Amino acid sequence: MILKKLFNLNEYGYKNIVDDQLKISGLAFDSRLVRPGYLFFAIPGINTDGHLYIEDAIKRGAAVIVYSDPEISFPPHREQTWIRVVDVRKTMAQISAQFYDHPSREMRLFGVTGTNGKTSTCFFLRNILEDDGHACGLMTTPKNIIGPDVYEAINTTEESLQIQACLKSMLNKGIRQAVLEVSSHGLALGRVDGLFFDAAVITNLVAEHLEFHKSFEHYFSSKKKLIEMVEQNTKKSYPRFVIVNGDDENCRKIITESHLPTFTFGLRPENDVFAEDIEYFVDRTEMKIKTPKGNESVQLSLPGQHAVYNALAATAMAIFSGIEGEKVAQGLEHTHRVPGRWEVVNAGQDFMVIVDFAHNWHGLDSTLSFIKKMVRGKVITVFGCGGERDRNKRPMMGETVARWSDICIITSDNPRHEDPRQTAEDAMQGVSKCKKEVPVESCIILDRREAISQAFSLAQAGDVVFLAGKGPERYQVYHDRIICHNDYDVALELLKERNSS
Numbered sequence: 331m332i333l334k335k336l337f338n339l340n341e342y343g344y345k346n347i348v349d350d351q352l353k354i355s356g357l358a359f360d361s362r363l364v365r366p367g368y369l370f371f372a373i374p375g376i377n378t379d380g381h382l383y384i385e386d387a388i389k390r391g392a393a394v395i396v397y398s399d400p401e402i403s404f405p406p407h408r409e410q411t412w413i414r415v416v417d418v419r420k421t422m423a424q425i426s427a428q429f430y431d432h433p434s435r436e437m438r439l440f441g442v443t444g445t446n447g448k449t450s451t452c453f454f455l456r457n458i459l460e461d462d463g464h465a466c467g468l469m470t471t472p473k474n475i476i477g478p479d480v481y482e483a484i485n486t487t488e489e490s491l492q493i494q495a496c497l498k499s500m501l502n503k504g505i506r507q508a509v510l511e512v513s514s515h516g517l518a519l520g521r522v523d524g525l526f527f528d529a530a531v532i533t534n535l536v537a538e539h540l541e542f543h544k545s546f547e548h549y550f551s552s553k554k555k556l557i558e559m560v561e562q563n564t565k566k567s568y569p570r571f572v573i574v575n576g577d578d579e580n581c582r583k584i585i586t587e588s589h590l591p592t593f594t595f596g597l598r599p600e601n602d603v604f605a606e607d608i609e610y611f612v613d614r615t616e617m618k619i620k621t622p623k624g625n626e627s628v629q630l631s632l633p634g635q636h637a638v639y640n641a642l643a644a645t646a647m648a649i650f651s652g653i654e655g656e657k658v659a660q661g662l663e664h665t666h667r668v669p670g671r672w673e674v675v676n677a678g679q680d681f682m683v684i685v686d687f688a689h690n691w692h693g694l695d696s697t698l699s700f701i702k703k704m705v706r707g708k709v710i711t712v713f714g715c716g717g718e719r720d721r722n723k724r725p726m727m728g729e730t731v732a733r734w735s736d737i738c739i740i741t742s743d744n745p746r747h748e749d750p751r752q753t754a755e756d757a758m759q760g761v762s763k764c765k766k767e768v769p770v771e772s773c774i775i776l777d778r779r780e781a782i783s784q785a786f787s788l789a790q791a792g793d794v795v796f797l798a799g800k801g802p803e804r805y806q807v808y809h810d811r812i813i814c815h816n817d818y819d820v821a822l823e824l825l826k827e828r829n830s831s
Contacts, residue, residue, distance in 0.1 A: 333394065336369075336425050337413065347411050352393060357429055357491050359422060366391030371422045371491070374398065380418070396421060420520040423490035427524030433497035434526040438507040438568050440647060441522075443556050444533025444575070446693045447640040448511045450632065451533055453668045454644035456509045458661030462653050467500040467508035469493065471687075472669035472802035477503045482804070487516025490523060514539055518552040526563045529651065530556045531573040531643050535580035536692045541720040554584050561590055573646045575639065576601040593650050595642040597635075603646040605638055612682070612704045613674070619659070621649045626659040631666045634700040636693070670801025672697075673818055677825035680791040681707065685817045687801025689716070689743070691726040694798060698734035707792030708736040710785045713799050714743030714778070715757050717750065717807075724753065728760025731798075737771045737788060741781035743799045747809040750776050778806060778815060783824050797821060 334350040355367035361383035364370055370387040372380035372395065381399045388395070394411040398418045415421040427434075442451050452470045459466040468475040474483050476499050487510070488496070500508055512530075516522050535553060543549040560570050569591075574581040576594030585592045595603040599620075608617040615630040615637055630637055641662050648658045667673070675683040682705070688694045694713070701709055711731050715724040731738045740757050742750045754774045761772045775781035778800075785795045797817045800806075806815040 331429050333369075333411065336428055349411070352411065354394065354429070357422075357426060358387070358392075359489060359491060361386040361390065361392075364390040364392050367393050369394040369396065369425070371418050371425075372397040372399075373418050373422065373489075396425075417520070419490070420523055423520050423523035426491040426494040430494040430498040432524070432526070433494060433501050434524075435565060436501055436506065437497065439497075439525060439527050439529075440507070440509045441512045441525075441527045441530045441556050441560070442509065442533065442643075443512040443514070443517070443530065443553050444581075445536045445538045445690070446688075446696070447533040447636060447643065448513075449687070450637065450640040450668045450671050451531060451643045452509045452511050454641055454662055454665050455531075455647055457665045458644060458648045458653060458658050459507060459509070461661040461664060462648075462657045464507060465503075465505045467496070467505045469496060469508065470511040476500050477505060485513070485516070485521075487511065487513045487521050490521050493522065493525065512556055514549055514552040515542060517555045518543070518548070522556075522559070525559065526565050527556065527560045528563060528565065528568040529571050529573070529647060530560050531647050532556075532575060532578075532581050532584060533640065533643055534575045534578045534692075535584065536690070538690055538692075538723075539720065540722065541718065550580065550584065557584065557588050557590070561588065569651075571650055573643060573650070575643070577639075591650075593646055595639070595646040597638070603642055603649060605642055608638060610634065610700070610704065612701075619645055619655075621645065621655060623649055624655045626655045628659045628662050630662060632668065632672055633704075634672070634697060636696045636700075637672070670803070670818075675818055675821040675825065677822055677829060679786075679789075679825050679829070681789040681793040681795060683786075683795045683797070683821050683825065685797045685801065685821065687799070689799040689801075691723060691730045694727060694730045695734070697798070698731065698796065701794055701796060702734045705792070705794050707790065707794065709734060709794050709796060710737040710739070710789055711735040711796045711798060712739045712741055712778075712781050712785050713757075713797075714741045714750075715753050716743050716799075717745035717748035717753050721756055724756035725760035725763070728757035728762075729764045730760070731757075732761040732764035732770045732772065733768060735770060735796075737785075739781045739785055740772065740774045741778045742776050742806065743778075744803075744805075744807040745809070746807055778817075779820050779824075782817070782820055786821075786824055786828060795821075 333352045354369050358364045359371040364387045370392040449470045456466045456468045474481045537546045571591040577596035594601040603621045605617045619626050670687045673685040688697045740754045800817050804816045806813050
């Protein structure tokens with residue numbers, strides 16, 4: 331695309347325009363991906379600064395540099411076009427949408443946000459939409475799906491450039507609808523700016539990521555932005571509406587100022603979509619879903635109350651999109667697996683091993699309380715708290731795990747630049763507090779693989795070992811290295827070693 335069509339060049343600060351008719355062959359914010367004729371966005375990130383990689387981008391052939399650092403007052407390379415902006419990330423969102431010709435204008439776009447349950451809700455909804463006979467793209471925490479192609483995701487919500495490129499690829503493959511998992515970071519940082527959302531679902535709202543948002547009010551307003559984006563969508567192609575958890579006070583509050591049609595889901599019968607006659611099993615859930623368009627009996631492959639809420643969220647979104655109840659039930663029952671969500675590891679052992687992404691006190695409470703009610707043996711939980719994340723939630727996580735576990739082993743979960751021992755000790759404060767009320771054994775084993783191995787050595791017939799926090803993640807991030815680690819793979823390997831010995 332021609333540079334002049336991408337930028338209204340009069341709106342920006344310092345610029346050294348070599349040729350406003352220059353043809354831009356591609357966009358990149360990672361200098362390693364730059365090719366001749368590319369436009370490079372120097373994004374100031376959390377761990378590094380894109381301005382440090384401008385020289386590398388130029389060596390690789392970047393024709394245009396978009397930056398924000400005012401200290402770069404006279405760029406040394408006069409043969410490149412330099413454009414200074416106030417916010418590189420938000421500029422990238424606008425330019426990416428323009429470069430890829432606004433693909434979301436030609437699609438039906440569903441956004442799913444909330445504190446917990448986003449990924450599972452996305453998988454449920456995509457399967458319903460596909461079973462209704464229409465191809466559907468997916469962008470979530472564990473993977474992005476474009477037709478037959480599956481890609482590992484980097485962030486819950488990718489950078490705007492990646493989102494626009496994926497949506498364009500979907501369109502090119504004839505896929506005209508997509509489900510996007512939308513994080514509070516993605517909303518606050520402008521990663522989803524420039525998208526035209528047709529409908530939004532809010533799964534629930536509990537204080538989370540306060541190390542980034544600093545207050546629940548900012549977290550709340552970031553989530554609310556998704557609803558505002560649906561309101562601002564000027565497309566006429568599809569009906570616009572919002573789905574929220576009617577059992578959640580904060581979800582009810584977030585729609586008080588919305589002018590869009592709003593519908594609720596939950597366990598209470600006053601919701602538009604609700605469940606009754608629920609029967610929980612350790613490996614499935616059976617229930618009847620009641621909607622304004624009829625009732626359906628459903629058997630989910632995922633157990634627990636949280637799975638019911640996620641299925642109801644997807645059901646509400648689908649029903650009010652015009653999909654028949656029979657197709658909805660079919661799509662829910664075809665969702666056999668969500669990566670890193672209640673994945674059972676079975677190598678023939680006489681105890682149960684479950685891998686789950688539960689990584690805050692609310693998610694841990696939901697899953698562990700269910701396990702405690704459903705099993706007769708001991709509950710052994712291995713968990714950690716993320717480094718460089720909200721310290722205030724760590725004791726809450728420790729207390730929650732201790733309340734529902736017989737044995738809890740505190741380990742590492744992406745320590746990043748923080749001392750993993752300190753992170754674990756923060757969680758142990760909550761465990762110690764709970765020990766005054768309930769008997770629970772606890773210890774700290776910082777090596778996560780060793781912690782899992784110890785849990786297996788303590789497990790007996792009928793027990794459950796719950797590996798919490800990392801779910802589908804495939805790496806453990808330290809300050810000086812990144813090592814390969816996936817709880818499911820490690821658990822399976824250790825169980826096989828245990829059996830052979």
